[in-house]
Amino acid sequence: MVMKDLDVSVIQTDYEHDGVALVRGFLSPEEVQSIREELDRYIREDLVRRPADARTLEADGKTVRNLWRLELHNHYFREFGSREDLSKLVAPLVKGDPVLAGIETFNKPARIGSGVPPHQDNAYFCQAPPDMLTIWIAVDEVTTSNGPVTYLKGSHRLGPLPTRPSGVRGNSIGLAGMPDTPEEDLLVALLEPGDATIHHCNTIHYSAPNSTDYPRLGFLLVFRGSHTETDEGLKAAYSAAVAATPPA
Ligand SMILES: O=C(O)CCC(=O)C(=O)O
Numbered sequence: 001m002v003m004k005d006l007d008v009s010v011i012q013t014d015y016e017h018d019g020v021a022l023v024r025g026f027l028s029p030e031e032v033q034s035i036r037e038e039l040d041r042y043i044r045e046d047l048v049r050r051p052a053d054a055r056t057l058e059a060d061g062k063t064v065r066n067l068w069r070l071e072l073h074n075h076y077f078r079e080f081g082s083r084e085d086l087s088k089l090v091a092p093l094v095k096g097d098p099v100l101a102g103i104e105t106f107n108k109p110a111r112i113g114s115g116v117p118p119h120q121d122n123a124y125f126c127q128a129p130p131d132m133l134t135i136w137i138a139v140d141e142v143t144t145s146n147g148p149v150t151y152l153k154g155s156h157r158l159g160p161l162p163t164r165p166s167g168v169r170g171n172s173i174g175l176a177g178m179p180d181t182p183e184e185d186l187l188v189a190l191l192e193p194g195d196a197t198i199h200h201c202n203t204i205h206y207s208a209p210n211s212t213d214y215p216r217l218g219f220l221l222v223f224r225g226s227h228t229e230t231d232e233g234l235k236a237a238y239s240a241a242v243a244a245t246p247p248a
C-alpha cells in the first residue's frame with residue numbers, strides 16, 4: 001500500500017457517509033502475491049497443527065471456508081497487521097488508537113464456496129461504541145458471479161438491528177430481517193486483486209455462494225478503537241448463536 005497514493009479524505013468521507021469505502025489499488029500486485037503465497041503455505045503446512053477453531057471448512061469437510069485469528073497463529077500476518085501505514089489510515093475511522101482485533105479470510109472456493117447471510121459485524125464483535133471496521137482485500141478477482149460482497153450503503157446509521165441465529169457455520173448470527181433498500185443504495189463490490197473495501201461494523205452486508213470455476217479469496221483485517229468495550233447484551237446473543245453453530 002502506498003499511503004500517499006490513496007485519497008485518504010475520500011476514503012474517510014465515503015466511510016462516514018455510506019458506512020463503506022471502496023479503495024482501488026489498496027495493495028500492490030507484489031503485496032497480494034506475497035499474501036497469497038503465505039496463505040497457501042499456512043494452509044498446506046501449518047493449519048493441521050492449529051486448533052480446530054483456527055478455520056471453518058466448507059460442506060465437503062476439507063476445503064477451507066475461513067481462516068480465523070491469523071494474527072495469533074502466524075508471524076507474517078501478525079507483522080502485516082501491525083503496519084504503521086494501516087494504523088495511520090484506520091485511526092480517524094475508528095476514532096482513536098487502532099487495535100488489531102483479527103485477521104481472517106473468506107476463501108469462497110470455486111463451485112463449493114458457501115454464502116454469507118445478511119449481517120452486521122458488530123453482532124459478532126459486540127463492541128460499544130461501535131468504532132470498529134473491516135478492511136476486505138481482494139486476493140482474487142471478484143466478479144458478479146463468484147460471490148461478491150454486497151453492502152447496504154448508509155445502514156451503519158441504523159444502529160444494531162434484531163438478530164437471529166443463522167445456522168451457517170462461520171457466520172452463526174444474521175439479521176432477523178432486511179430493511180427495504182433501493183437498488184442505488186447497494187454497493188456490489190466488484191474488485192480486482194489488490195482492491196479493497198473498508199466497512200463499518202454496523203454496515204449490513206452479505207454474499208452469495210460461488211458456483212463458478214473461479215475462487216474468490218478475500219483477506220480481512222479487523223480494527224477497533226482502543227476505547228471500545230464489550231457490550232454484554234450483544235455478547236449474550238452472539239454466544240447463544242455460536243454455541244448453536246460453532247465455527248468448527
Ligand atoms: O467475504 C464474504 O463473503 C463476507 C465477508 C464478511 O462477512 C465481512 O467482511 O465481514
